[in-house]
Amino acid sequence: MINFQYARASDVSDAVRQIAADPEAKFIAGGTNLLDLMKEDVERPTRLIDISGLPLKTVEETKDGGLRIGALVPNSDLAWHPKIEQRYPLLSSAILAGASAQLRNMASTGGNLLQRTRCYYFYDTATPCNKREPGSGCSAIDGVNRMHAILGTSDFCIAVHPSDMCVALAALEAKVHVVGPSGERVIAFADFHRLPGYTPHRDSDLNSDEIITAVELPAQGFATNYSYLKIRDRLSYAFALVSVAAALEFDGDSIKDARLTLGGVAHKPWRDPAAEAALLSNAKGFAHNTFKIDLARRAIVRALTQAANGTPQSQSSKKIR
Ligand SMILES: Cc1cc2nc3c(=O)[nH]c(=O)nc-3n(C[C@H](O)[C@H](O)[C@H](O)COP(=O)(O)OP(=O)(O)OC[C@H]3O[C@@H](n4cnc5c(N)ncnc54)[C@H](O)[C@@H]3O)c2cc1C
Numbered sequence: 001m002i003n004f005q006y007a008r009a010s011d012v013s014d015a016v017r018q019i020a021a022d023p024e025a026k027f028i029a030g031g032t033n034l035l036d037l038m039k040e041d042v043e044r045p046t047r048l049i050d051i052s053g054l055p056l057k058t059v060e061e062t063k064d065g066g067l068r069i070g071a072l073v074p075n076s077d078l079a080w081h082p083k084i085e086q087r088y089p090l091l092s093s094a095i096l097a098g099a100s101a102q103l104r105n106m107a108s109t110g111g112n113l114l115q116r117t118r119c120y121y122f123y124d125t126a127t128p129c130n131k132r133e134p135g136s137g138c139s140a141i142d143g144v145n146r147m148h149a150i151l152g153t154s155d156f157c158i159a160v161h162p163s164d165m166c167v168a169l170a171a172l173e174a175k176v177h178v179v180g181p182s183g184e185r186v187i188a189f190a191d192f193h194r195l196p197g198y199t200p201h202r203d204s205d206l207n208s209d210e211i212i213t214a215v216e217l218p219a220q221g222f223a224t225n226y227s228y229l230k231i232r233d234r235l236s237y238a239f240a241l242v243s244v245a246a247a248l249e250f251d252g253d254s255i256k257d258a259r260l261t262l263g264g265v266a267h268k269p270w271r272d273p274a275a276e277a278a279l280l281s282n283a284k285g286f287a288h289n290t291f292k293i294d295l296a297r298r299a300i301v302r303a304l305t306q307a308a309n310g311t312p313q314s315q316s317s318k319k320i321r
């Protein structure tokens with residue numbers, strides 16, 4: 001472990017003031033990702049600014065009929081919140097498909113958005129990794145890449161974003177509220193996470209001196225016809241090989257609105273309004289993950305069928321509080 005200073009933020013303005021004053025500082029919320037990365041010597045902040053005491057733990061109605069979720073609402077509380085379960089069960093299912101009950105109790109909404117990739121080489125400081133050390137190379141492209149991306153890759157990085165919750169938030173067209181030294185701004189979820197391009201060390205469009213304060217859900221929740229389908233090596237406590245958030249709204253027998261987002265296949269939740277075939281027409285497999293292209297196609301069909309039938313998957317995990 002490296003030596004670091006520890007400070008608590010007294011309010012959002014104080015948090016922004018502290019992070020803007022020290023480019024080597026990091027916020028800590030639940031700590032479930034950041035502390036692991038510090039123990040592995042991947043993240044080396046000189047100062048931790050603890051934001052866990054800030055008043056960002058409520059779920060409130062918005063004037064547009066949606067919900068505003070505070071950045072510090074724990075993943076468990078969010079998944080089991082009555083308004084989320086009733087109006088946004090897709091989000092509830094996706095959260096409960098991730099991690100373990102203990103981790104979900106600690107993990108925060110904002111921290112989930114900013115969790116880092118699970119690429120093995122990113123965690124292994126003995127290997128080159130452009131995301132960890134820009135310009136050093138990518139060990140995964142010609143290495144073991146079974147868990148890696150098939151869409152939106154670059155010659156610099158083929159990592160995937162590991163979150164389940166974010167796949168549902170992308171499908172629901174959430175918005176991210178952030179505050180920085182020049183005030184508040186709102187980022188559409190589709191624009192929040194980045195593709196790797198030449199700069200894979202940047203996961204999102206959040207600036208280093210900004211804090212996430214809330215995630216806003218629009219009124220449309222797709223509460224009747226939805227499915228979060230997560231395909232993984234083990235039934236629990238494993239990251240997605242491929243996941244699909246499917247949400248449909250019917251007008252009689254016709255589909256009025258459809259949302260389809262993939263997880264486990266790209267550097268960000270992969271949202272594309274095109275149909276299934278077109279969705280994966282640009283997919284590119286690497287030595288160990290070409291199977292993901294077929295797996296993703298089949299998972300899409302299954303998730304859409306489940307959504308249309310109103311028989312969502314991932315309910316089994318709901319038994320574990
Ligand atoms: C063993 C294990 C298995 C897991 N399995 C899954 C899984 O299957 N699916 C899944 O989705 N997730 C999984 N996770 C990830 C887990 O969901 C994340 O670690 C968690 O959501 C991160 O939240 P946190 O509050 O602990 O973040 P922290 O670790 O505190 O912070 C993470 C990052 O976010 C930054 N940050 C936190 N809050 C804010 C904020 N409000 N504004 C700006 N920056 C902020 C921190 O500076 C840090 O860089 C797993 C984690 C572990 C350890």
Ligand code: SF4
Nearest residue numbers: 119129130138157158
């Ligand atoms: S895929 Fe990305 S995170 Fe993994 S080794 Fe390559 S550059 Fe690093």
